[in-house]
Amino acid sequence: MTRSLENKVIIVTGAGGGIGRDSCRVLAAAGARLVVSDISEGAAQGTVDLLRADGHEAVLITADVGSEDSVQELVKGTIASYGRLDGAFNNAAIEQSNKPLADLTLAEWERVMRVDLTGVFLCMKHQIRAMLTSGGGAIVNTSSGAAQIAFPNGGEYVTAKAGVLGLTRSAAVDYGARGIRVNAILPGVIRTPMIARLSEDPAFAAMFDRSRQRHIVGRFGEPSEIGEAAKWLLSDASSFVQGAAISVDGGFLAN
Numbered sequence: 001m002t003r004s005l006e007n008k009v010i011i012v013t014g015a016g017g018g019i020g021r022d023s024c025r026v027l028a029a030a031g032a033r034l035v036v037s038d039i040s041e042g043a044a045q046g047t048v049d050l051l052r053a054d055g056h057e058a059v060l061i062t063a064d065v066g067s068e069d070s071v072q073e074l075v076k077g078t079i080a081s082y083g084r085l086d087g088a089f090n091n092a093a094i095e096q097s098n099k100p101l102a103d104l105t106l107a108e109w110e111r112v113m114r115v116d117l118t119g120v121f122l123c124m125k126h127q128i129r130a131m132l133t134s135g136g137g138a139i140v141n142t143s144s145g146a147a148q149i150a151f152p153n154g155g156e157y158v159t160a161k162a163g164v165l166g167l168t169r170s171a172a173v174d175y176g177a178r179g180i181r182v183n184a185i186l187p188g189v190i191r192t193p194m195i196a197r198l199s200e201d202p203a204f205a206a207m208f209d210r211s212r213q214r215h216i217v218g219r220f221g222e223p224s225e226i227g228e229a230a231k232w233l234l235s236d237a238s239s240f241v242q243g244a245a246i247s248v249d250g251g252f253l254a255n
């Protein structure tokens with residue numbers, strides 16, 4: 001049986017942990033030839049080691065998605081390794097400073113915007129250029145349920161994730177006719193290191209507890225469940241899905 005991503009060359013950012021790491025395992029099992037990328041070389045190496053233990057090969061390229069030079073090197077390195085680029089899962093992001101808007105410094109605002117929004121712009125910019133030379137491709141951006149519903153003290157994150165939806169639609173409109181599909185995933189609460197860090201704040205821990213009830217399936221998600229959605233969106237099985245924002249959230253946004 002042909003695997004849905006057989007031989008497709010795919011970059012995953014934020015691949016050193018959480019959703020990115022487990023998604024790499026899902027994508028590799030579907031036949032993808034992966035570029036595992038993260039700002040942390042050690043974290044990315046941990047993912048590559050797991051992939052190798054599963055019997056998959058992967059290329060590691062360290063990159064800060066908030067730096068254009070770094071993103072350019074990531075795409076260049078991908079082409080140098082594999083000769084083409086077919087897909088990208090732009091998943092890297094950082095969490096907010098947990099302050100109400102009027103207490104947020106400009107530096108704190110810009111820190112999150114740089115990685116969570118500008119990072120997606122820079123990745124798409126250079127990925128799209130590479131994809132256009134190899135006849136098209138598919139891009140999946142990780143937004144968040146927080147793009148649709150704000151939570152307390154998360155203004156810069158909520159805004160960046162809403163911006164990712166705008167960028168996703170804009171790229172779909174600009175490049176859809178040239179064979180590039182661009183879609184976004186809106187995860188609910190997924191058990192990752194990011195959520196563990198946020199839960200150290202008792203107010204966040206209490207909010208997560210309350211939000212569990214809004215996840216209609218009665219639990220938080222696993223990183224691989226986002227990977228399964230990314231796999232479908234990166235594959236030709238989703239060929240008629242374009243510019244979409246897909247909730248993968250156990251029903252969080254449905255109630």
Ligand SMILES: NC(=O)c1ccc[n+]([C@@H]2O[C@H](COP(=O)([O-])OP(=O)(O)OC[C@H]3O[C@@H](n4cnc5c(N)ncnc54)[C@H](O)[C@@H]3O)[C@@H](O)[C@H]2O)c1
Pocket residue numbers: 013014015016017018019020037038039040043063064065066091092093094115119142143144145146186187188189190191192193194195
């Ligand atoms: N976990 C959730 O509940 C949840 C919910 C909605 C959306 N998301 C989104 O899912 C994505 C993954 O989140 P996660 O929970 O796995 O986070 P995580 O913190 O567990 O993992 C994020 C990874 O991104 C890397 N990273 C951070 N800054 C980077 C940069 N500048 N360049 C490249 N890599 C960088 C980190 O080193 C880390 O390995 C993010 O976009 C996040 O906003 C997560």
